[in-house]
Amino acid sequence: MNIRVRIARGPAQGRKVFSDFQVALEERMTVLDALFRIQREMDSSIGFRCSCRVGMCGTCAVSINRIPRLACSTLVKNLETDTVTVEPLPNLPVIKDLAVSLAPFFEQWKKALPAFRPRDSESQELARIPADSLFAQLTPRKRDCITCGACYSACTITHKSGRYLGPAAINRAFLRLLDPRDSADSERLAILDREFEGVWRCHTQFNCTAACPRGINLTDTIIRIKRALLRHGRVFQA
Amino acid sequence: MNSPANDVLQKYRWRFSGMVAWVIQRVTGLLLLFYLFLHVHTISKLAEGPQAFNEAMATFHSPFFKLLEIGLLGTVILHAMNGIRITLIDLGVGVERQRHLFWFVTVGVGILIFLAGAIPMFLFAVLKV
Numbered sequence: 001m002n003i004r005v006r007i008a009r010g011p012a013q014g015r016k017v018f019s020d021f022q023v024a025l026e027e028r029m030t031v032l033d034a035l036f037r038i039q040r041e042m043d044s045s046i047g048f049r050c051s052c053r054v055g056m057c058g059t060c061a062v063s064i065n066r067i068p069r070l071a072c073s074t075l076v077k078n079l080e081t082d083t084v085t086v087e088p089l090p091n092l093p094v095i096k097d098l099a100v101s102l103a104p105f106f107e108q109w110k111k112a113l114p115a116f117r118p119r120d121s122e123s124q125e126l127a128r129i130p131a132d133s134l135f136a137q138l139t140p141r142k143r144d145c146i147t148c149g150a151c152y153s154a155c156t157i158t159h160k161s162g163r164y165l166g167p168a169a170i171n172r173a174f175l176r177l178l179d180p181r182d183s184a185d186s187e188r189l190a191i192l193d194r195e196f197e198g199v200w201r202c203h204t205q206f207n208c209t210a211a212c213p214r215g216i217n218l219t220d221t222i223i224r225i226k227r228a229l230l231r232h233g234r235v236f237q238a
Numbered sequence: 239m240n241s242p243a244n245d246v247l248q249k250y251r252w253r254f255s256g257m258v259a260w261v262i263q264r265v266t267g268l269l270l271l272f273y274l275f276l277h278v279h280t281i282s283k284l285a286e287g288p289q290a291f292n293e294a295m296a297t298f299h300s301p302f303f304k305l306l307e308i309g310l311l312g313t314v315i316l317h318a319m320n321g322i323r324i325t326l327i328d329l330g331v332g333v334e335r336q337r338h339l340f341w342f343v344t345v346g347v348g349i350l351i352f353l354a355g356a357i358p359m360f361l362f363a364v365l366k367v
Contacts, residue, residue: 067253156257204327206256206336219256220333227330 001025003076005034007046008087011094016087019043025076031084032060032071035098047096055213058148062098063087068150068211089153105149105166108158112169112191116176119183127181135178142221143175144214151218154211157203163196167208167218170199174221177228192225199225255337259320259344266317273310304363308356315355319348 003025006018021038023029035048048071050060055073062071065085076084092100129136151167152158158166165173173188192198199222208218251258283294297303323344326332332339361367 066250203260204256204324205254205260207254210253210256217334219327219336223328223330223333226328 001082003034004083005038006083006085007035007038007097008085009046009097011096018085019046027077029076030072031062031064031069031074031076031079031086034076034084035071035086046098048098056146058146058150058213061089061148061150061153061213063089063153068153070148070150070213073213089149091153091155091159092149100149102147102149104162105147105152105168108152108165108169109147109172111197112165112173113176113184113188114169114172116179117182117184119181129180133180135180139175139178142171142178142216144216145171146214148213150211150213151208154207156205156207157201161196161201164201165192165197167202167212167222170225171216171218171221174225177225189229193229199229202226252337252341255340259323259340262316263320263324266313266320269313270317273313301364304359307363308359311355311359312352315348315352316344319344319351 001024002022005021005023007021009017009019021042023034023037026033032048032050032053035046039046039048048060048062050072051057052059053072055070058070060071061068063069063086064071064074065079065081066087068089071086086098088094088098088100092102092104095101145168147168149168155164155167157164170192173192176182177185177188193200195201202219202222204219204223206219209216209220212218280291280294280298283291298307320340323332323336323339326339327336
């Protein structure tokens with residue numbers, strides 16, 4: 001059975017142009033497999049990106065049938081459609097065809113102070129993390145982010161405002177806030193509390209959570225930070 | 239197989255329930271705002287005396303306006319139930335199961351409350367049995 005693959009072409013200026021291809025569907029074919037088949041056998045000029053091919057790096061995030069997903073982790077048969085429309089992630093500048101620049105995403109990422117800032121950089125002691133601490137309970141799920149940009153492109157607030165940090169950057173700041181070894185709590189909380197950049201811009205639409213290929217509940221992160229800010233950040237102190 | 243548009247719509251409802259809820263909250267909010275202006279306009283007739291107010295109120299006794307009242311009830315219930323849902327989520331309740339919270343609690347319970355109010359309204363105010 002053949003499927004129709006529609007691929008958005010060119011940099012996103014003006015009206016979108018699509019190229020249509022007929023691809024023979026295989027049992028375990030992913031959207032990335034289909035893109036490679038097209039590139040090798042039909043049109044070598046289509047532009048897309050990938051790296052690990054196992055859903056670990058986030059490089060191949062594209063919009064598939066209007067939903068941001070990883071091309072390497074999306075089985076064509078699971079889409080249950082005979083037409084697969086592949087477009088670049090919305091809300092990010094297109095470099096070529098399906099490849100976008102993540103520069104705006106990482107600009108916001110940097111603003112959230114993503115790096116670890118140890119309380120005692122000379123310490124030789126191992127940190128003690130109590131099992132009942134928020135860090136121990138929440139970190140395993142929240143740290144799965146692969147910075148693919150799917151949440152950023154699904155968020156309607158980032159569409160409207162170039163100043164909003166976006167879900168991934170906020171989640172990163174949250175992880176650092178939870179970390180009892182980190183020292184930049186007040187700086188991060190001040191950034192997250194800002195009117196246009198911070199968590200208060202979130203409208204609790206859950207689009208980021210729905211789009212995240214790693215299943216991170218990013219809206220939950222934002223809600224937790226909102227509540228913590230109302231308590232002056234005390235929640236994060238060990 | 240479905241067309242791509244149908245496919246996206248079918249999956250959108252469940253996957254992006256939060257967005258659907260947000261749109262419903264905005265639309266019902268705007269409808270209630272419109273109703274509020276209408277309500278204030280009618281009440282302001284009191285300033286012109288009892289007769290002017292009674293004349294304005296007479297307009298709303300027609301079956302057409304009773305049907306609109308049933309629509310208003312539905313709008314208020316959806317907006318209120320969704321507001322409760324958002325409050326619960328902000329308090330950290332049901333964040334992991336927000337889709338169920340929306341479809342089964344906001345919409346499901348909302349429909350039950352709506353029917354409890356809409357059926358008597360329809361029978362006694364529209365059909366006048």
